[in-house]
Amino acid sequence: MRQKGGIIYRNLTINMCIYYTNQPSLHYTGQEHIFPAGIGGIQKLPKGYVSDEFNTDISKLEQSFLRESFISAARQTEGPGKRGSLSEKKATKSAIHVLVESQSQQITGLGYIKLGKAFEIPNVKINVTTGQLTIGFDRNSFISSEENIKQFISRCEDPQILNIRTIVDDRLDPETILFGIQGDIEENFDSFFACHSSNKMNFSTDYIQRIGKSLHAETSEPQAQKYWPLVHQSVKFKEDYFRIYGKIAFNFLASLKGKEFALNTQFDPLRNWITGDGVNEFAQLDTSPAAFQAMLAPKDQSIHYVILSKVNDMLIASVSFYGALKSIILLAKNFDKPFEDDGLICEWKSQREYKYREFLAKIVMSNTP
Numbered sequence: 001m002r003q004k005g006g007i008i009y010r011n012l013t014i015n016m017c018i019y020y021t022n023q024p025s026l027h028y029t030g031q032e033h034i035f036p037a038g039i040g041g042i043q044k045l046p047k048g049y050v051s052d053e054f055n056t057d058i059s060k061l062e063q064s065f066l067r068e069s070f071i072s073a074a075r076q077t078e079g080p081g082k083r084g085s086l087s088e089k090k091a092t093k094s095a096i097h098v099l100v101e102s103q104s105q106q107i108t109g110l111g112y113i114k115l116g117k118a119f120e121i122p123n124v125k126i127n128v129t130t131g132q133l134t135i136g137f138d139r140n141s142f143i144s145s146e147e148n149i150k151q152f153i154s155r156c157e158d159p160q161i162l163n164i165r166t167i168v169d170d171r172l173d174p175e176t177i178l179f180g181i182q183g184d185i186e187e188n189f190d191s192f193f194a195c196h197s198s199n200k201m202n203f204s205t206d207y208i209q210r211i212g213k214s215l216h217a218e219t220s221e222p223q224a225q226k227y228w229p230l231v232h233q234s235v236k237f238k239e240d241y242f243r244i245y246g247k248i249a250f251n252f253l254a255s256l257k258g259k260e261f262a263l264n265t266q267f268d269p270l271r272n273w274i275t276g277d278g279v280n281e282f283a284q285l286d287t288s289p290a291a292f293q294a295m296l297a298p299k300d301q302s303i304h305y306v307i308l309s310k311v312n313d314m315l316i317a318s319v320s321f322y323g324a325l326k327s328i329i330l331l332a333k334n335f336d337k338p339f340e341d342d343g344l345i346c347e348w349k350s351q352r353e354y355k356y357r358e359f360l361a362k363i364v365m366s367n368t369p
Contacts, residue, residue, distance in 0.1 A: 285327050
């Protein structure tokens, strides 16, 4: 290590990660996005800044943040899709959940949200007391009703290869269960049992095979129904989600000032918290009335931003998604170096990113007669 102007810097080495500064033999095959690609981030840090090991360790938390936190609702209705794509085929899908008919409040089946619309997956509703079985699927499916049923029965015949998730929903009658099969919606599951919390059934492979046999024996013709589904989803906010805000802020700081600056030991408490080794003494949501108003009615949902400022002797970051959902991050205390405000604006709908000053100039130009 060496000292410069009262600040201690680590000796810069090729294999030193800006997050895992004390881990040897790290690998650097990819580049870290400043904003996650899942929300449209474009710019990346140079190769060698962030290790593959850190990316692997943080990826589960980041995936949960993008798919289960309050940000998921914006992604499902506004976008973008997988890896920031604006293609409808790659649009973000919600987790599979129970669908309810908006007027009658009757359970209709299992489905997901994509671009603000509900889609039903192939599923069966079963009364475990009477054995009555009803099959449902989206009538806008590209394949016929007969083929939908045939494929569903085929999947039930080989249940060992299914990855099943149980959904507990007390809107279901205790005697009713739903079973759906659909790949390419959730990363780790392709089949789903939904039941009331009091239902303790063992959804075994034998039970799934019996569902397939019951469908095979069914001879009645499927009847098309039109209904407006009511969507009910819950979102999480974990304290750990602040670490994603912190990572974005620190990524931009490293991009702005360079790797050697980011390795400053003054940022060790921050990096320890981001990597999961410390407690949150750095981040909080902006709870001002204006911020809450923006969360309810964002002015511009096509924008994410990170802005860095020096306030007295503190280096502060403000990070916002979809024109709202703003958090304040303390990057460093007793920061005695000169620092000019700067930031990065991500316009994910137009797939552009630019510096804060360019953004201000754009606003000025748009308001100039």
